[in-house]
Amino acid sequence: MNDADHSAAAPDAGDPGADEISAADISAQLERANGLLERMLAEVAKTPSTHAIFVDAGYLYAAAGRLAAGTEDRRAFDLDAEGLIEALIDKARTIFADSRLLRVYWYDGARRRIHTTEQQSIAELPDVKVRLGNLNANNQQKGVDSLIRTDLESLARHRAISDAALIGGDEDLVSAVEAAQGYGARVHLWGIEAPEGRNQAEPLLWEVDSQRTFDLDFFKPYVTRRAATTYEAGPSAHRPSRDDVRFVGAQIAAKWLAARGREALVGLLPGHPYLPGSVDQELLVEAERLLQYSLRGQSDLRRALRDGFWDHLQTQY
Numbered sequence: 096m097n098d099a100d101h102s103a104a105a106p107d108a109g110d111p112g113a114d115e116i117s118a119a120d121i122s123a124q125l126e127r128a129n130g131l132l133e134r135m136l137a138e139v140a141k142t143p144s145t146h147a148i149f150v151d152a153g154y155l156y157a158a159a160g161r162l163a164a165g166t167e168d169r170r171a172f173d174l175d176a177e178g179l180i181e182a183l184i185d186k187a188r189t190i191f192a193d194s195r196l197l198r199v200y201w202y203d204g205a206r207r208r209i210h211t212t213e214q215q216s217i218a219e220l221p222d223v224k225v226r227l228g229n230l231n232a233n234n235q236q237k238g239v240d241s242l243i244r245t246d247l248e249s250l251a252r253h254r255a256i257s258d259a260a261l262i263g264g265d266e267d268l269v270s271a272v273e274a275a276q277g278y279g280a281r282v283h284l285w286g287i288e289a290p291e292g293r294n295q296a297e298p299l300l301w302e303v304d305s306q307r308t309f310d311l312d313f314f315k316p317y318v319t320r321r322a323a324t325t326y327e328a329g330p331s332a333h334r335p336s337r338d339d340v341r342f343v344g345a346q347i348a349a350k351w352l353a354a355r356g357r358e359a360l361v362g363l364l365p366g367h368p369y370l371p372g373s374v375d376q377e378l379l380v381e382a383e384r385l386l387q388y389s390l391r392g393q394s395d396l397r398r399a400l401r402d403g404f405w406d407h408l409q410t411q412y
Contacts, residue, residue: 144194144257147250148183149243151263152203158264158287158294162311163318172320176201176217177394178379179317182372183262183285184222190283190307191258198222200246202239204229216394221368244271251280260285261303264295272302285309316376319391335386337399344403347381351404352411360408367405378404 156174157167164172180199187196201217201224208227210218218225226246228238243263248271250256259275261268262285272282284303286295288310300306335343351374352360363374370378382400383390390396 144191145197145255146187146191146194146258146260147197147256148187148199148260149247149262150180150183150199150201151239151243151261151265151268152201153239154263154265154294155287158289159314159318161294162288162290163314164320166320170321172318173391175317175319175391176213177220177397178372178375179314180217180220180223181369181375182313182317183260184369185366185371187260188366188369190260194258196222197250197256198224200243201225202242203227204237204239219394240265240267240271243268244274247271247280247282248274248278251275251278254279256280258283262286264299266296266298269296269298269302272299276302276304281305283307287314316372333388335388335396337396340382340386340390340396340399341403341406343382343385344378344400344405345407346385346403347378348404348407351377352408357411360411363408367409368401370401370404375401 156169159174159179160169160172161167166172180201184196184199199222203214203225205211205214205227206229208229210225210227214225214227217223226239226242228242243261247259247261251259251274257280259280259282261272261282264286272284275282281304282302283305284295284299284307286306286308288308363370378400379390379397390400
């Protein structure tokens with residue numbers, strides 16, 4: 096090949112055509128990348144934040160029992176788990192205002208992982224998932240911390256939650272917190288006021304993104320010592336039917352609406368089917384007074400009561 100042929104075959108290093116083509120390619124690639132990024136950001140903006148509540152029932156029973164009933168012995172007091180769970184959901188709705196609830200995870204121990212009657216009632220509640228570890232011969236929970244870690248890590252990894260409210264105090268939960276945070280979730284530790292000292296491990300307090308403590312006033316409506324009460328159901332007590340309880344719920348709703356007006360109703364409706372803890376407790380106390388029958392631990396009758404309450408309110412909207 097002579098010099099003329101070589102000169103024709105190879106473009107001049109200073110030829111602006113080569114640079115122009117390369118710059119055009121880069122510009123097109125950048126436009127495609129920017130377009131893809133904009134679409135991804137638009138999808139993220141449309142996806143609502145999601146939160147979940149993780150409850151170590153062993154910690155909750157011990158700490159709430161000691162605070163509100165003066166004992167950690169479960170046999171010495173009753174816990175209105177249904178009412179408390181609804182109060183926690185209501186509190187989370189306030190704290191995570193722009194987020195939706197995935198569900199409540201309730202971790203407890205049971206012999207051979209067989210649900211007790213109380214655990215079955217909790218498992219039947221809407222938006223609640225009961226996970227069971229084992230109970231050893233000393234009634235100590237085994238395997239609960241690992242269940243919490245598995246769920247926290249899995250939900251964070253799959254972007255199913257952006258925030259986790261964790262109710263517990265064991266130092267073994269630190270690894271669960273770290274696992275969730277590693278996938279971008281924020282973990283908020285909720286604790287129960289201790290009459291003296293602390294009931295949550297310091298390493299756990301150091302690791303979480305935020306801390307919040309609930310006091311005696313929050314738990315008092317849901318914890319009662321086991322003693323005879325005015326409306327306690329004895330062997331001869333007549334258990335009302337679901338229809339009877341539903342009717343009472345509607346009666347109370349009518350009084351509630353007359354006393355508070357439509358503005359209060361408008362503020363209540365977005366929370367359906369849940370009631371704020373204070374309203375739910377008023378409903379329970381008034382219903383027991385009218386029925387002369389205790390609804391504590393009667394999850395089916397409690398649901399009928401709320402159904403009647405909501406049914407009446409919705410007909411007035």
